[in-house]
Amino acid sequence: MGILDGRVVIVTGAGRGIGRAEALECARQGAAVVLAEFDPSPAYDVADEIIAAGGRAIVASGDVAETDFVDRVVASTVEEFGRLDALVNNAGILRTNELANMTDEEWDSVIRVHLRGHFVPTRAVCRYWRASGRPGRIVHTTSVAGLFGFYGQANYSAAKAGIAVLTATVASEMAQYGVTSNAIAPMALTRMTTDIVDDEHQAKNGEFLFLDADNVAPMVTYLCSADSGHISGKVFGVQGDSIEIFQPFTSAAEIKAGGRRWDPAELTDRVGELFEASGIPAGPENGVDKMRYKALG
Numbered sequence: 001m002g003i004l005d006g007r008v009v010i011v012t013g014a015g016r017g018i019g020r021a022e023a024l025e026c027a028r029q030g031a032a033v034v035l036a037e038f039d040p041s042p043a044y045d046v047a048d049e050i051i052a053a054g055g056r057a058i059v060a061s062g063d064v065a066e067t068d069f070v071d072r073v074v075a076s077t078v079e080e081f082g083r084l085d086a087l088v089n090n091a092g093i094l095r096t097n098e099l100a101n102m103t104d105e106e107w108d109s110v111i112r113v114h115l116r117g118h119f120v121p122t123r124a125v126c127r128y129w130r131a132s133g134r135p136g137r138i139v140h141t142t143s144v145a146g147l148f149g150f151y152g153q154a155n156y157s158a159a160k161a162g163i164a165v166l167t168a169t170v171a172s173e174m175a176q177y178g179v180t181s182n183a184i185a186p187m188a189l190t191r192m193t194t195d196i197v198d199d200e201h202q203a204k205n206g207e208f209l210f211l212d213a214d215n216v217a218p219m220v221t222y223l224c225s226a227d228s229g230h231i232s233g234k235v236f237g238v239q240g241d242s243i244e245i246f247q248p249f250t251s252a253a254e255i256k257a258g259g260r261r262w263d264p265a266e267l268t269d270r271v272g273e274l275f276e277a278s279g280i281p282a283g284p285e286n287g288v289d290k291m292r293y294k295a296l297g
């Protein structure tokens with residue numbers, strides 16, 4: 001018995017890294033898995049592994065930011081397995097460069113794959129669940145870069161911040177249909193992070209490989225299950241043996257002009273009250289300093 005017995009899950013970017021681990025764990029927990037992946041070769045390897053272990057998997061090879069492809073994936077999932085229970089939006093790319101050096105292509109490609117690549121599959125499954133009356137689960141993939149900012153990743157952090165807020169908006173719109181929308185901010189040693197992850201972090205933890213992508217999969221699997229129906233609109237940090245919950249942007253202090261419009265010159269004296277009351281520094285902060293685990297950077 002697994003927590004996803006009889007359920008059907010689509011995982012995007014399931015050929016490698018975190019998506020691969022999520023697809024394998026969902027299958028181990030009893031789900032039929034649709035691997036929506038740009039690169040067919042690793043996706044077929046994952047499907048073979050699932051089928052060899054007695055599970056059910058199919059590969060859909062294409063770009064998750066393409067509406068026609070994604071709509072076909074959702075329709076053929078329902079045709080093949082008779083239902084759809086969960087979507088894991090995971091596919092992503094990285095194009096690191098300081099903003100002043102960043103090309104239009106680096107900006108556009110990252111925004112497209114992450115933000116449009118979350119929007120298009122999310123819209124397709126929301127339409128299916130709204131029309132079918134079935135409950136659903138969506139797990140999005142943001143990043144600490146999107147919550148705190150990350151030097152050299154303006155494109156990626158902007159896309160990931162968009163995904164964190166998309167998570168909350170979809171949660172509020174789809175609650176009436178029994179659909180939940182949550183996000184993870186994972187950390188794992190994958191193709192995406194081999195250049196920036198501190199390898200020694202792995203060795204220090206002895207037998208338990210803290211940054212193994214497999215460690216991200218259990219929370220995602222739980223969020224795809226019937227058991228997590230009361231949780232929606234939340235962002236969870238997931239890495240190693242740790243699961244955190246992040247506080248969304250919250251108003252921390254307020255100043256008021258007293259029933260009239262502010263004069264800009266007054267603000268020279270008064271804006272400091274916001275920083276004093278909240279304890280927030282006025283200058284730029286390094287997002288990396290806010291991370292509980294500093295395996296990157």
Ligand SMILES: NC(=O)c1ccc[n+]([C@@H]2O[C@H](COP(=O)([O-])OP(=O)(O)OC[C@H]3O[C@@H](n4cnc5c(N)ncnc54)[C@H](O)[C@@H]3O)[C@@H](O)[C@H]2O)c1
Pocket residue numbers: 012013014015016017018019036037038039062063064065090091092093113117141142143144185186187188189190191192193
């Ligand atoms: N690895 C980390 O520490 C880390 C940290 C924060 C967030 N993330 C996020 O986790 C997700 C997975 O990252 P990963 O580290 O496993 O990366 P990865 O490069 O190992 O795997 C990403 C997979 O997505 C696929 N993909 C890329 N663009 C696609 C598209 N348009 N359509 C379909 N498939 C596509 C790739 O072919 C690849 O198989 C990403 O969204 C990433 O931003 C990862």
